Amino acid sequence: MELSQLIQQFDVSGRLVTVMPTGNGNVNDTYLAIFRNTFEEHQVILQRVNSNVFPDPCLIMKNLRLVTAHVHEKLEQHCCSADRIWQMPKIIQTRDGKDYFADETGSMWRVITKIPSATAFDEAQSLEHAHECGTVLGYFHWLLSDLAPETIGDPLPGFHITPRYLSAYDEVVENVPEAKARLSSSMEARRMAAFIKKRREFATVLQKALVCGELKTRMMHGDPKVNNIMIDDFTGKGTAMIDLDTISPGLVHYDFGDAVRSICNPAGEEESDLRQVVLDLELCEAFCSGYLEQAEKFLSEASKFYLFDSVRLITFELGLRFFQDYLAGNIYFKTSYPGQNLHRARVQFKLCESIEVRESLLRKLFS
Numbered sequence: 001m002e003l004s005q006l007i008q009q010f011d012v013s014g015r016l017v018t019v020m021p022t023g024n025g026n027v028n029d030t031y032l033a034i035f036r037n038t039f040e041e042h043q044v045i046l047q048r049v050n051s052n053v054f055p056d057p058c059l060i061m062k063n064l065r066l067v068t069a070h071v072h073e074k075l076e077q078h079c080c081s082a083d084r085i086w087q088m089p090k091i092i093q094t095r096d097g098k099d100y101f102a103d104e105t106g107s108m109w110r111v112i113t114k115i116p117s118a119t120a121f122d123e124a125q126s127l128e129h130a131h132e133c134g135t136v137l138g139y140f141h142w143l144l145s146d147l148a149p150e151t152i153g154d155p156l157p158g159f160h161i162t163p164r165y166l167s168a169y170d171e172v173v174e175n176v177p178e179a180k181a182r183l184s185s186s187m188e189a190r191r192m193a194a195f196i197k198k199r200r201e202f203a204t205v206l207q208k209a210l211v212c213g214e215l216k217t218r219m220m221h222g223d224p225k226v227n228n229i230m231i232d233d234f235t236g237k238g239t240a241m242i243d244l245d246t247i248s249p250g251l252v253h254y255d256f257g258d259a260v261r262s263i264c265n266p267a268g269e270e271e272s273d274l275r276q277v278v279l280d281l282e283l284c285e286a287f288c289s290g291y292l293e294q295a296e297k298f299l300s301e302a303s304k305f306y307l308f309d310s311v312r313l314i315t316f317e318l319g320l321r322f323f324q325d326y327l328a329g330n331i332y333f334k335t336s337y338p339g340q341n342l343h344r345a346r347v348q349f350k351l352c353e354s355i356e357v358r359e360s361l362l363r364k365l366f367s
């Protein structure tokens with residue numbers, strides 16, 4: 001079905017002007033649709049949920065309904081005392097009152113409102129931007145902190161359990177002949193395999209802390225990278241977290257680590273000059289000051305100990321996921337050129353090394 005027909009299934013008023021690709025997501029397909037009538041315009045976001053990634057797209061929509069209901073109510077309650085207008089997208093239903101539309105191929109489509117007059121950047125723009133990203137993530141954690149975790153289904157079982165990715169990697173290397181060929185034919189790939197081997201033991205660090213009770217499960221975003229944080233075009237202040245499909249019970253440490261790895265690497269995830277890929281301490285300090293100001297309300301001193309490990313781990317984990325996907329034949333992450341996932345893995349592993357050499361400075365910053 002054409003996009004212009006698909007979008008008409010949803011309850012948006014006005015005439016369709018255009019529907020075009022937007023954003024740089026690696027998983028879902030995202031489009032901006034614009035509707036107009038003689039006196040107003042509506043801009044909405046149309047998305048196809050990637051069913052290769054999300055095993056149960058209906059669960060995603062059920063979670064989104066619960067999360068948005070909870071957060072919208074809480075934002076309303078606190079709007080008078082807040083220092084800005086915080087936002088969160090809302091589901092737009094189909095004309096027959098459903099939260100999603102399944103097309104003739106079984107793909108699941110949904111429409112949500114667009115956060116207007118705000119931008120999500122692919123790289124940190126300034127110290128102020130990094131600080132705002134920290135504030136947004138901290139506030140978001142607080143918003144979700146009283147949402148009963150048992151009401152939210154797990155959208156991606158085992159999503160940030162790093163040892164699971166090691167097993168998936170081992171499996172591909174052992175059982176997929178093309179993966180073996182890719183490994184043996186490239187020196188870069190073999191270097192990355194050696195990088196992973198050295199860090200196998202470390203991969204269990206957060207899981208162990210969780211099992212022995214040092215860390216507790218809370219609601220997390222799951223994917224708080226820099227381009228999932230919207231910044232108000234007029235005030236420069238953070239205004240919303242987007243990409244809400246991975247919200248689930250987990251460790252807020254995963255979010256902290258993922259945000260730092262993404263926001264504090266000014267070169268971004270696709271940089272071709274690896275010398276530019278570093279963990280920038282100034283950006284990190286700015287991010288932390290924003291995050292910790294909010295997180296003081298819920299982050300215990302003991303759990304701060306694991307903040308450094310979380311940054312190192314999530315960077316290692318993402319590099320491992322990209323590398324495994326490259327070896328497996330690019331099944332999970334969308335690519336636009338051959339070898340892109342290998343290159344993305346090189347970027348994350350370079351960043352991981354940069355984090356490791358800054359360990360003592362970072363530990364000080366996080367304490």
Ligand code: GN1
Binds near residue numbers: 026053223318
């Ligand atoms: C994916 O969809 P997107 O691009 O916001 C991925 C994240 C990765 C990120 C890396 C569900 O996020 O885990 O950190 O790419 N999301 C999922 O760019 O796997």
Ligand code: MG
Binds near residue numbers: 024025026227228243
């Ligand atoms: Mg995204």
